[in-house]
Amino acid sequence: MNNLAVKVVREQKRPAAPPSPKPQRKRRFRLTLAEKLLIVSFLLFAFYVAVQFVSSQVQIYELNKDIQKLETAIDEQKKENNDLYVEVQQLSSYERILQKAKELGLSLNEDHVKVVKE
Template sequence: MNDAAVKVAREQRHPAAPPSPKTRRKQRFRLSLAEKMLFVLFFLFVFYAAVHIVSNQVRIYELNKGVQKLEASIDEQKKENNDLYVEVQRLSAYERILQKAKELGLSLNENHVKVVQE
């Protein structure tokens, strides 16, 4: 069969639809002024909430950074205090005090020793 015969056979099986007398126009979806205002207010609220959340997170980050700096300085001060305590213990040892007293020309006389109780 040639191409023309095939086309005619197809058209006979599926006749072309007659054009419809009604032409439908697409209806445009229109929003009223109140609805537009609601959408604008909603998006402004969402924007405000997003900015507020981000600013709170920034403040929290800065506060945490400050807390960490304070904790680091506290730890450093504790180490220094501990080192000074160890030095006080070393310097206040009885043997060291006796040695310093002898170096300065002092002597231990047990008759002149007074015991002080706390």
């Protein structure tokens, strides 16, 4: 019990705490109308720039896709042209023309042959 008495005495000896100041109310940060308009216009501008950026990227993607389709079509046409050129070379060979002429009953008369140079 002795301890309890000492604790009470110690508590009584402590000076009273000075009264704490009144808690101040936080001031709310208020924006003026001009500041609000400025912030809204900046946000709208940022949104507009973002939309324009995305739309330009979409256009670039579509153009690249079209370019690749055209390149594929060009490659296919080149292959077809090359195949047709080879076929023309085979069909226009002298031996084949002579064979077709004989099948159709034509004969080679060397007096009427004219040589044409390219």
